[in-house]
Amino acid sequence: xxxxxxxxxxxxxxxxxxxxxxxxxxxxxxxxxxxxxxxxxxxxxxxxxxxxxxxxxxxxxxxxxxxxxxxxxxxxxxxxxxxxxxxxxxxxxxxxxxxxxxxxxxxxxxxxxxxxxxxxxxxxxxxxxxxxxxxxxxxxxxxxxxxxxxxxxxxxxxxxxxxxxxxxxxxxxxxxxxxxxxxxxxxxxxxxxxxxxxxxxxxxxxxxxxxxxxxxxxxxxxxxxxxxxxxxxxxxxxxxxxxxxxxxxxxxxxxxxxxxxxxxxxxxxxxxxxxxxxxxxxxxxxxxxxxxxxxxxxxxxxxxxxxxxxxxxxxxxxxxxxxxxxxxxxxxxxxxxxxxxxxxxxxxxxxxxxxxxxxxxxxxxxxxxxxxxxxxxxxxxxxxxxxxxxxxxxxxxxxxxxxxxxxxxxxxxxxxxxxxxxxxxxxxxxxxxxxxxxxxxxxxxxxxxxxxxxxxxxxxxxxxxxxxxxxxxxxxxxxxxxxxxx
Amino acid sequence: xxxxxxxxxxxxxxxxxxxxxxxxxxxxxxxxxxxxxxxxxxxxxxxxxxxxxxxxxxxxxxxxxxxxxxxxxxxxxxxxxxxxxxxxxxxxxxxxxxxxxxxxxxxxxxxxxxxxxxxxxxxxxxxxxxxxxxxxxxxxxxxxxxxxxxxxxxxxxxxxxxxxxxxxxxxxxxxxxxxxxxxxxxxxxxxxxxxxxxxxxxxxxxxxxxxxxxxxxxxxxxxxxxxxxxxxxxxxxxxxxxxxxxxxxxxxxxxxxxxxxx
Numbered sequence: 083x084x085x086x087x088x089x090x091x092x093x094x095x096x097x098x099x100x101x102x103x104x105x106x107x108x109x110x111x112x113x114x115x116x117x118x119x120x121x122x123x124x125x126x127x128x129x130x131x132x133x134x135x136x137x138x139x140x141x142x143x144x145x146x147x148x149x150x151x152x153x154x155x156x157x158x159x160x161x162x163x164x165x166x167x168x169x170x171x172x173x174x175x176x177x178x179x180x181x182x183x184x185x186x187x188x189x190x191x192x193x194x195x196x197x198x199x200x201x202x203x204x205x206x207x208x209x210x211x212x213x214x215x216x217x218x219x220x221x222x223x224x225x226x227x228x229x230x231x232x233x234x235x236x237x238x239x240x241x242x243x244x245x246x247x248x249x250x251x252x253x254x255x256x257x258x259x260x261x262x263x264x265x266x267x268x269x270x271x272x273x274x275x276x277x278x279x280x281x282x283x284x285x286x287x288x289x290x291x292x293x294x295x296x297x298x299x300x301x302x303x304x305x306x307x308x309x310x311x312x313x314x315x316x317x318x319x320x321x322x323x324x325x326x327x328x329x330x331x332x333x334x335x336x337x338x339x340x341x342x343x344x345x346x347x348x349x350x351x352x353x354x355x356x357x358x359x360x361x362x363x364x365x366x367x368x369x370x371x372x373x374x375x376x377x378x379x380x381x382x383x384x385x386x387x388x389x390x391x392x393x394x395x396x397x398x399x400x401x402x403x404x405x406x407x408x409x410x411x412x413x414x415x416x417x418x419x420x421x422x423x424x425x426x427x428x429x430x431x432x433x434x435x436x437x438x439x440x441x442x443x444x445x446x447x448x449x450x451x452x453x454x455x456x457x458x459x460x461x462x463x464x465x466x467x468x469x470x471x472x473x474x475x476x477x478x479x480x481x482x483x484x485x486x487x488x489x490x491x492x493x494x495x496x497x498x499x500x501x502x503x504x505x506x507x508x509x510x511x512x513x514x515x516x517x518x519x520x521x522x523x524x525x526x527x528x529x530x531x532x533x534x535x536x537x538x539x540x541x542x543x544x545x546x547x548x549x550x551x552x553x554x555x556x557x558x559x560x561x562x563x564x565x566x567x568x
Numbered sequence: 569x570x571x572x573x574x575x576x577x578x579x580x581x582x583x584x585x586x587x588x589x590x591x592x593x594x595x596x597x598x599x600x601x602x603x604x605x606x607x608x609x610x611x612x613x614x615x616x617x618x619x620x621x622x623x624x625x626x627x628x629x630x631x632x633x634x635x636x637x638x639x640x641x642x643x644x645x646x647x648x649x650x651x652x653x654x655x656x657x658x659x660x661x662x663x664x665x666x667x668x669x670x671x672x673x674x675x676x677x678x679x680x681x682x683x684x685x686x687x688x689x690x691x692x693x694x695x696x697x698x699x700x701x702x703x704x705x706x707x708x709x710x711x712x713x714x715x716x717x718x719x720x721x722x723x724x725x726x727x728x729x730x731x732x733x734x735x736x737x738x739x740x741x742x743x744x745x746x747x748x749x750x751x752x753x754x755x756x757x758x759x760x761x762x763x764x765x766x767x768x769x770x771x772x773x774x775x776x777x778x779x780x781x782x783x784x785x786x787x788x789x790x791x792x793x794x795x796x797x798x799x800x801x802x803x804x805x806x807x808x809x810x811x812x813x814x815x816x817x818x819x820x821x822x823x824x825x826x827x828x829x830x
Contacts, residue, residue: 527653534681537673541673
């Protein structure tokens with residue numbers, strides 16, 4: 083056994099291949115947070131008065147709140163908000179006529195990340211094209227395929243641009259799902275958010291391509307606070323992808339995002355994330371603190387919101403993508419794979435709030451813990467009074483690798499209507515020595531066998547991801563768990 | 569092909585195999601019989617290289633026939649120095665007594681991974697999907713497995729009989745040179761037993777050897793062995809031809825055990 087742990091330790095040294103930094107000329111705010119900084123950000127972005135008001139209200143509310151430390155299964159020191167730079171943007175001319183005007187260093191960065199900012203069909207795999215909004219630190223640097231989408235009436239742009247160009251939509255929807263007073267990190271985000279993506283799919287339009295936002299933290303000492311708002315109007319459909327990475331640094335960096343989704347009657351939004359923030363080194367030094375509020379509302383009947391997340395990065399993950407099932411017959415889904423290795427901590431899950439009649443929700447959560455990590459599922463299923471015939475099915479599985487990690491499940495179920503049917507299944511397992519030996523006996527070495535077994539374990543979730551993303555996710559999983567069993 | 573010399577092995581603090589000697593030549597079928605707890609399954613685990621077992625003494629040599637017919641002596645391998653996957657890639661196959669379930673991994677994906685690992689070891693390119701599917705179809709017929717089983721997760725939700733048939737199916741696909749069958753007959757009804765035995769018989773060839781571990785004579789009615797060995801308390805106490813199995817069936821194991829002690 084001792085020898086086995088030795089091998090285990092020796093081998094837990096998987097490389098984070100996105101850990102490079104880029105030397106881009108940046109425009110940054112002074113360190114720290116105050117009302118002046120909030121005004122500074124708003125001014126930098128040339129925002130209208132109502133936007134600044136929203137920020138200030140949020141900031142003042144935030145001052146009265148406490149950083150949550152009691153309930154989540156996470157341990158971290160109190161964050162010093164005066165040590166964070168709240169605004170950092172690549173210096174550039176206001177309007178970019180073409181890609182040629184983008185800092186070549188920046189283009190190189192996205193090239194290294196495998197993100198194409200060129201509007202050309204991707205050759206790999208399926209015929210699909212993906213429109214990308216690229217966000218680096220505090221600002222969106224480029225959104226592709228805007229014109230093509232505009233022909234269908236689809237708006238896909240940076241949040242800042244939407245504030246300028248579509249104030250009526252922003253005013254209508256921003257904060258309607260996640261109010262600024264929702265929680266500590268949502269309040270912080272509402273005060274200092276710098277950019278993000280906005281997308282609006284008009285009535286009856288099926289978005290012809292995947293929309294995606296790629297987030298990159300680059301500058302040392304900065305926090306990233308982006309906001310995403312997705313609206314599917316009546317009968318509209320969109321599939322949205324989110325990816326993220328950060329350089330390898332010794333200090334912890336804060337990422338506190340807000341994502342709001344609104345689905346109107348017969349509308350459907352599918353939101354997929356592959357979260358790959360820098361997780362810290364194998365001793366737990368550095369890494370991103372990922373405190374994110376994601377929530378969607380199925381506003382009217384027959385609407386559907388589906389969250390799929392593959393969480394492999396971050397030192398700390400605190401994230402509960404949720405669905406408010408307000409419309410009758412609406413559907414909420416949550417599919418999650420959360421992997422923690424070394425000293426990573428994750429407290430993640432979902433909330434399904436059944437309000438309308440005949441609402442249905444499905445939760446499939448697959449936790450994988452390796453190294454000295456801790457992985458918790460926390461989920462709430464609430465059926466309000468009058469939510470007739472609500473149905474929920476939850477399945478929470480945990481997989482342990484090695485003997486120093488932990489897996490925890492905290493399901494909360496609140497039922498106020500007798501007609502509800504709620505099911506919860508949970509399992510905890512280890513990758514069996516028997517499974518490994520069986521694979522080895524067929525000629526498959528341990529590393530490959532682990533990959534095979536873990537991918538099998540996650541299959542239900544991977545099946546939900548768009549093709550290209552699923553392949554990416556599988557590879558990522560293999561890298562994250564490299565050498566985690568001796 | 570297989571040469572076991574004075575093999576002593578067990579789990580720490582408990583010696584289970586107490587000096588096994590066995591010679592198996594290409595083309596031969598050896599049956600190993602014995603009462604519960606005699607060390608039969610330990611022997612198969614040690615041959616396949618399961619980590620939990622410690623070998624304290626003795627040698628195991630494996631000489632698969634050379635692909636170009638250069639004579640078997642050319643490729644003598646010390647099994648005890650090889651990892652389980654290296655042994656498998658060299659052609660040692662163990663049909664498990666309790667086949668393991670791997671949820672979410674399709675049988676077909678599992679086999680494709682295995683076959684390509686073996687091919688890589690032989691410095692062959694990965695098999696074309698078209699050829700692989702053809703191979704699967706052909707070998708499935710051998711053990712009368714239905715097409716749908718290939719797409720189901722490895723052994724998950726398989727009946728006892730299906731699991732054992734799946735083992736023989738995998739054996740047929742991977743084409744090993746030394747096949748070890750660990751109580752493949754346990755839990756099989758008469759029809760499944762016949763199907764499994766037929767599958768094995770079709771795989772018999774002059775280049776391939778079988779070590780068949782079983783409690784009962786009934787499997788040996790279908791798979792006729794060249795030699796029968798009786799394992800008791802960690803040692804082979806009697807060896808003979810196929811008629812020894814019949815004698816055991818009639819008289820029980822105590823008969824030999826007593827004889828051995830006197």
